[in-house]
Amino acid sequence: MASFQREVKDQWYVQYQEMGFPAIQKGWVLPADRWRDFDPFILMAEDWFKKGTFPDHPHRGFQTITYVVDGRLEHIDNGGGRDILEPGDVQYMNAGWAARHAEDGVEDDIAHTLQLWLNLPKGKKNSETTYQNVYGEEAPVVPFEGGKVKVFSGNIAGVIGPLDSIVPITLSEITLSDGSAFTLELPESHNAFMYVLAGEVVAGENEVNIKKHGVGTLSFNEEGDGDSELSLKSKKRRTKVLVYSGAPIREEIVPHGPFVMNTMEEIKQAYDDFRRGKFGPPAV
Template sequence: MADENRFQRNVKDYWYVSYNEMVFPAIQKGWVLPADRWKEFDPFILMAEDWFKKGTFTDHPHRGFQTITYVVDGRLEHIDNAGGRDILEPGDVQYMNAGWAARHAEDGVEDDVAHTLQLWLNLPKDMKNSETLYQNVYREDAPVVPFEGGSVKVFSGNIAGVRGPLDSMVPITLSELNLAEGAEYTLELPENHNAFLYVLAGSIEAGENQVSLSKHGTATLTYNEDGEGGSNLKIKSRKRQTKVLVYSGKPIKEEIVQHGPFVMNSMEEIKQAFDDFRNGKFGPPAE
């Protein structure tokens, strides 16, 4: 049983994602975490929810941050210019550390409509020139811990007595909660992690303040940045087949500049990234 003396999390703010139709082969986009509020979300920068077909996210570069892509539906093909190629299916996750120079493509497969959630996760200044790497976490490889009325799947961090396989450059957790109607669960998170949740299906009450959220609802959570212990997040399902993603990470507390596909600490570094890409320093295209 979770320790009731731990820091008890509340919902700090919440909203529902609005969506815009895009130009084909992109179909629809919504901002789960809007980029202009990154200081509130630190270490997270933004999260986009996209529906798209093949030809949308062809070869492109990144520098200075990480991505965590969760496949909601359809199939997603990953290609990078280091020779990596794979297809991810619903429930799979891909982690990328763009580091100093990533160049890749993320696209729908054949006639599939890919539906994804992509989170941008900051890197500290001293890691922005780190080695580029990719890691695929398939749904069957993430440990699942059952509880009465549901289960928690752990992609990253130490949750419910197990450790997720995703190995981020900075301390984060990512878990997926599946709950039947009326089921309750207390998720334990590091007390000093900033955190948010996103309701993929169903309806919940979240936090000590029991805020109601349904599908497409996003909530940021209270935390104790000076704490060194654990914290409790209480979630209760109000509908059958409820699915919730919970992300947490320790704030980096550095100013950033996000421009196009790059996230750096100054505009001069952004300009350098564009120059390096134009001058071929990111390597050949991903194809």
């Protein structure tokens, strides 16, 4: 049994706002102005949108993890990558030094996505740009009484997820039936948060009740080198929870527009490089 028992440290519900077409609705699961609390995570946006919302655009200095909740999401990048992701699929992007891509709904679909921005250490902000699609059926599933855990990244429940990020993280999807319980083991040094996609759950040693659209940040022991436990118990017939964790980087950053760098001078350089064509041709 792990010695460190996780508690829900802070908890809130996502507030949504209607957007101008072709965007439809947006909410901040993790607001960007609290990135120090979430380190190594910077922000997470929940979006509903149609084709034309996120055409060709650049990124530098961070990673993204996009979970498709509903609809279809088309990814196009200027390295020749093109694919369509469906509900339950995940895309990982290391923007590195110069990503240029487009993310859009397919045909008349309304794409519903969760996009997490994950920081890169200063020494890796100029790394090679890479993309990885993890289809839902490729992620290993571990059943337990009354539910299952699907592992996209990290070593969880005795299996290793296929998502391979530059900064090691865990990402798991836990599905619970009414009254069922599960104890999720995570590295105790990882900062972590959970998001309730459906249903209602009692979470943590302090037994905090969190319903759909609820976010909970979790206690952690940054100096620890063992495992920790997060207890989860469902209060609805169908409960689904995403849990993300990662080791803090502890560097000052400047998130600005589509770039995340360590100084404002580096942000200005990124804009200048984009204008000068150093990010390559458009993603079309």
